[in-house]
Amino acid sequence: MHEFELIKNYFQKLSKKSLGSLNLNDDVFFDKKNNLVISVDTYSEGSHFINFKKPDLVIKKIIRSSISDLICKGVQPKYYFISASGNKKSFSKSNLSKIRKSLNQEQNKYKIFLSGGDTIFSSKLSFTIISIGFSKTIVYRNKAKINDDIYVSGNLGDSYMGLLLLKDKIKISKGPLKKYFINQYYMPNIQLKLVEKIKNFANTSIDISDGLLTDLDKMINTQNLSYQIKLKDIPISNNLKKTLELKNLAKINYISKGDDYQVLFTASKSKRRIISKASSNYGVKITRIGSIKASSKKSTIFDHKNKQISLKNKGYFHTTTTLCKLDFKRNFWYVGATCTLSGCCGVGIA
Numbered sequence: 001m002h003e004f005e006l007i008k009n010y011f012q013k014l015s016k017k018s019l020g021s022l023n024l025n026d027d028v029f030f031d032k033k034n035n036l037v038i039s040v041d042t043y044s045e046g047s048h049f050i051n052f053k054k055p056d057l058v059i060k061k062i063i064r065s066s067i068s069d070l071i072c073k074g075v076q077p078k079y080y081f082i083s084a085s086g087n088k089k090s091f092s093k094s095n096l097s098k099i100r101k102s103l104n105q106e107q108n109k110y111k112i113f114l115s116g117g118d119t120i121f122s123s124k125l126s127f128t129i130i131s132i133g134f135s136k137t138i139v140y141r142n143k144a145k146i147n148d149d150i151y152v153s154g155n156l157g158d159s160y161m162g163l164l165l166l167k168d169k170i171k172i173s174k175g176p177l178k179k180y181f182i183n184q185y186y187m188p189n190i191q192l193k194l195v196e197k198i199k200n201f202a203n204t205s206i207d208i209s210d211g212l213l214t215d216l217d218k219m220i221n222t223q224n225l226s227y228q229i230k231l232k233d234i235p236i237s238n239n240l241k242k243t244l245e246l247k248n249l250a251k252i253n254y255i256s257k258g259d260d261y262q263v264l265f266t267a268s269k270s271k272r273r274i275i276s277k278a279s280s281n282y283g284v285k286i287t288r289i290g291s292i293k294a295s296s297k298k299s300t301i302f303d304h305k306n307k308q309i310s311l312k313n314k315g316y317f318h319t320t321t322t323l324c325k326l327d328f329k330r331n332f333w334y335v336g337a338t339c340t341l342s343g344c345c346g347v348g349i350a
Helices: 003-015 019-024 055-071 093-110 158-166 176-186 212-219 238-246 269-282
Strands: 029-031 036-044 077-086 113-121 126-134 149-153 204-207 225-230 263-267 286-294 300-302
Touching (some): 036 055, 055 077, 055 126, 055 176, 055 204, 093 113, 158 176, 158 238, 176 238, 204 212, 212 225, 212 263, 263 269
Parallel strands (some): 077 113
Antiparallel strands (some): 029 036, 149 263
């Protein structure tokens, strides 16, 4: 069962009296009366990160992934809670010291504060992060308008290349290039600088966790709309561009695999100058990649010859096709499952 079917069939009715739940179809809980914004994310070893050989980097990845939900809504994260399940090996003194050091670095970088948590003994390693911020308003999903421009911050695909390197699915000689991609996998460049400005121009938004096209579909999933995107306009780093050219790999196979944690949003054409100025002033790359269309037109991605591209996989989808436990994430509530595609979880089929 697809995650949206599960939410609709079993849980959506339970949230009707909670306006802040946003019908269980957004990245966060938003209590407008109290200006309270909350996101909850759970990460499991073997599903959301490959292993725990680098605990210092895994912790950075899950912290950034969690606060990314608030940032894309235009909310400054302030507090976080962390709960963990694991055993003596996972939480050895050495690993705990590395975790503490990384948390301290993330706190200083993003001005967030550890405020509580929980631990339990388990043979299965997992973490749950609750991120909290305060805001009078947020940028919601499903508020796009026909003819809106579609934008994305930063670059896409570097994290997926890092994942492939960690899984030995692709070979690059040891050196700065390999280190760059692996660092992008563990330490995505989330766009905190946009948090105060995105509400000035975005009509709707989401963070890219499951893949560009998957998340674009989710961002407008209750609206009677479609989208058109040009592959040539989707931003990738110079490092990824050079690697794809060197190994004769297709760009289309690297731009919608997830784990990018960039901000995806739409804005009216009248906002183009404001967005360009914000990009320049704050040193954040913001790229216009397409536009929102009426539902009468099929959602499409075009190649450099303006021909429609057919995709087998749009990104990572959460399903209940495997044994799993209920888990909060992405739509504030989703079903965590073994990854069937390469995407946010990091262990899918390459």
